[in-house]
Amino acid sequence: MQALKTYLAEHFEFLFVNTILIVTTAILVFLPHKLALLNVYFLSVIMTGYFLGKRPAVLGSVLCILVVGIYVVLFPDEFLETKTEMDLYLTIVTWGGFLILAGATVGQLQERLAQEVQATRQLNVDLQHQQAEVQQANLTLRESSESLVTLNRSLQTQQDELGRANAVLKERSDELELSRRSIESLKSKVEETLYSTMDASVVNLLIEGRLRNEKRNLSVMFSDLVGFTTYSEGLPPEAVIRDLNRYIGDMEPILFSYRGHIDKYMGDGIMCEFGAPLEYECHALLAVLAALKMQEKMVQRSYPWRMRIGI
Numbered sequence: 001m002q003a004l005k006t007y008l009a010e011h012f013e014f015l016f017v018n019t020i021l022i023v024t025t026a027i028l029v030f031l032p033h034k035l036a037l038l039n040v041y042f043l044s045v046i047m048t049g050y051f052l053g054k055r056p057a058v059l060g061s062v063l064c065i066l067v068v069g070i071y072v073v074l075f076p077d078e079f080l081e082t083k084t085e086m087d088l089y090l091t092i093v094t095w096g097g098f099l100i101l102a103g104a105t106v107g108q109l110q111e112r113l114a115q116e117v118q119a120t121r122q123l124n125v126d127l128q129h130q131q132a133e134v135q136q137a138n139l140t141l142r143e144s145s146e147s148l149v150t151l152n153r154s155l156q157t158q159q160d161e162l163g164r165a166n167a168v169l170k171e172r173s174d175e176l177e178l179s180r181r182s183i184e185s186l187k188s189k190v191e192e193t194l195y196s197t198m199d200a201s202v203v204n205l206l207i208e209g210r211l212r213n214e215k216r217n218l219s220v221m222f223s224d225l226v227g228f229t230t231y232s233e234g235l236p237p238e239a240v241i242r243d244l245n246r247y248i249g250d251m252e253p254i255l256f257s258y259r260g261h262i263d264k265y266m267g268d269g270i271m272c273e274f275g276a277p278l279e280y281e282c283h284a285l286l287a288v289l290a291a292l293k294m295q296e297k298m299v300q301r302s303y304p305w306r307m308r309i310g311i
């Protein structure tokens with residue numbers, strides 16, 4: 001059965017033409033009133049044009065005309081009926097022309113219709129392909145959206161973790177900053193205390209870790225004021241302290257300018273070292289020069305005492 005369908009599909013045109021020939025011949029041979037039945041051929045030509053197209057329809061029309069023309073030439077009496085032979089030929093020619101025209105027209109319409117149908121089918125195929133592509137694109141977009149949502153959630157989680165880590169880090173940084181400030185404040189207080197109670201050079205050496213115990217040759221100066229005790233007995237304590245501070249304020253810059261290190265104050269007396277804590281080879285000379293400058297300052301300031309100095 002399948003083989004028969006395949007054969008009919010492959011040889012449809014050949015079978016259709018042969019069928020028309022057989023039907024045309026049968027009409028011409030077996031049916032009376034052949035001239036009246038010529039219009040039946042329009043049906044076969046129209047069917048040929050509808051199913052096979054313009055060219056087979058025109059060829060079928062020519063074939064029908066050829067068969068009918070041969071039959072008319074061979075047997076004109078069967079077509080004459082009440083017409084003359086010339087009328088018969090004119091009728092046949094007119095019929096043949098209209099037959100060809102009908103076949104060509106129907107065939108042309110069939111070809112256009114077939115082209116439109118083919119174009120419509122191709123358009124449907126293209127639309128199906130586009131629809132499939134759109135569906136695939138939508139699927140890809142949906143997958144991308146899901147991936148993006150997952151990625152956003154992951155990023156949000158990481159941001160939360162980073163925020164917590166930053167909070168912990170900030171808290172730790174604040175603690176360290178507070179500790180640093182406390183240490184710096186304590187260091188400043190210690191340095192302030194040291195500078196207020198010790199020589200600046202000694203404090204610097206102590207802070208830098210360069211202060212050490214060692215044996216060294218140096219010069220020591222002792223100075224005091226002659227008659228200061230008797231002078232202070234006749235004045236109130238405030239005046240004595242004021243005069244003593246003025247005296248020490250004049251002597252300290254001189255000692256410092258000659259690299260002297262004030263070891264201690266003993267009332268109106270001063271003990272100062274040269275060559276320590278910083279070592280100088282000419283410490284003896286510095287001590288003598290400082291003593292001379294101190295005596296000059298005593299004269300310039302017109303103090304009511306005399307200074308004694310031992311080196």
